[in-house]
Amino acid sequence: MTARPGSTARSSRAAQAARTAPDDIGIDALLADPDTGIIVCCGAGGVGKTTTAAALGVRAAEAGRRVVVLTIDPARRLAQSLGLTELDNTPRQVTDIGAKAGGSLHAMMLDMKRTFDEVVEAHSTPEKAAQILANPFYQSVSSSFAGTQEYMAMEKLGQLRAQAEREGTWDLIVVDTPPSRSALDFLDAPKRLGSFLDGRFIRLLTAPARAGGRAYLKVFSVGATITAATVSKVLGGQLLADVQTFVAALDTMFGGFRERADVTYALLKEPATAFVVVAAPERDALREAAYFVDRLKSEGMPLAGVVVNRMQTLSAPALSGSRAAAAAEQLEDRGEDETDDDLAGLTPALLRLHADLAAVATRHDGHVRRFVAGHPGVPLSTVPASATDIHDLEGLRTVGAALAAG
């Protein structure tokens, strides 16, 4: 946290690690490649995903790409980093970015409920849409059920992609993924919703509403009857009725949901997509990153590499931590005989600070080295920690430059 912004000095151990380390991601080549159409940033919460996504967006725009950054974060962090006061469900242009290079930058924050409402409105008749939007079950589903965020993020990505193709507005979409409970929820969401919608339970729920009366008894086994009775007993009859109305009303558009989810999922597997796994040089964050990397591999998703943010770097890399600590001790031992001027104690304090930073840097390097050893062939870039938090364009540019430097 104490390296000067923009400082790329590394500790000697880090430099040594770099020689045995894998390739860096090659961010500039990735951003410049016209075939790169989508970049997905994923990783655990609090590792700087949003900052990374924003920094990639800024750097790409300034390299001439026409970029839209989609973020899904209730804390409006991207808004803060980009100096925007309001991010709603439509992409807003970030002024003064990339114009010189012929690029542009738009940013937006996902409004879950609004995206869901838009989907409903776009795919049903006005009367039906009104009926769905007024349903109490829909109202809570659209704003709070587990997976809505992930699902709607995918929906929005699909929309942006379609808009980009239709209007030629953007040639690169950078997506910041939801701070998911479990790593790749956003990948699972469409499938989960899909398998649920195809399931027998949903047919059971819709059957009475559709066929009326007890017709559904013929369709299902005795088990199903028990189920219906149980569901009614547990949830309460009124809630079940709301659910049935809701599901019946949505029934016609569910097919569309499923199809679009499949299309987006396929899109993510295309070579035009690049996944960037974001991590911090700590045990938990890298463990999560390892999980992401393995999972992306097993899903056949194109991984560009891993970004490790907030690496401790040293401004005086030539001096080792242990030498600094020893020197501090020597100076302090001598100190009592020295004249007591206003700079007394300064050098030992600076040396101890350095020794402390060196210890942190060593720990960070160790975590990264272990990760690299466990994941041979996975490109990895590191970003030095900055002294203060990043919340302006200048800071994002610095991060972008560090990313490009590897």
Add this chain to the structure above:
Amino acid sequence: MDGVRLHVVTGKGGVGKTTVASALALALSRQGKRVLLAEVEGRQGISQTFDVPPLGIEEVRLVTHAGGGEVWGISVDAKAALLEYLHMFYKLGRAGGALERMGVIDFATTVAPGVRDVLLIGKVYEAVSRTTGTRRHQGPRTWDAVVLDAPPTGRITRFLNVNVQVADLAKVGPIHSQAESITRMLRDRQSVVHVVTLLEEMPVQETIDAIGELSDAGFGLGTVVVNQVREPLVDEVLLETAAEEPERVAARVRDDLAAVGVRAAAKTVSGLLGEAHDHAERVELERSLTDEVASQGLPTLTLPVLASGIEDGGIAVLADELLGQGVR
């Protein structure tokens, strides 16, 4: 914190919620309490922190003290909680299996609004109110305290409030009444929410937002835990002098280093001063953030950054800190 039986620990992602929840549980157990430490997001953070095999839906003993205090851990799972719930209230052995096959369990735990969260909190509620007697609500409580490693600040209010929403949605039936009693417990004086933060801008901002939301929603707030605080390593006056008179200071550092035989290249000297400069900036930022946290008017607990991370007994060190700051 006297009389508190449910400690909900939240905070922005990455601030060390699990670490703080674990240290709190350990601190309470050192007072001779029987403490249950629960996680609800399936991340297995507790098992990693205490270096034990992954936790399941059974409570597992993590720590025992000679004085009688204990920490137990559980990873609450919505699906298991629902099946347990159905079994308990409806004796649904076989039908439970049918529900599973029909996809009802998946529906309830992943798709239905809030049901998942209701089940998770429901399990915590059950643990808080469980007694050792053979009949319900008889005998002493099983747990003196329950510490919940809760969802992050972005979701915490919705998570704790979900029962209100569900009580509105399901207007009758057992889920409705369960939701109501859970809401009562969460707003009770025996339950408090602790917010963990780092001295960084965004975590502090989220902490302030969460405090506002939680207190508007009627939840009791416990403390703000400022995690990973670094001791200032360089005297402030010296830092100021270094900023004001870089040349004189550089000369002194060079001389001092030479005096103890450190080969002091100009780059090393300027590097050391650069590190001091960054340190000063950081200290200044942390001071203003500390003031912001203090302005929230909640008791503040401070945990130091551990140079070697939380491995190798780090949690015990943090628990000591909490005890030293009056956590009971």
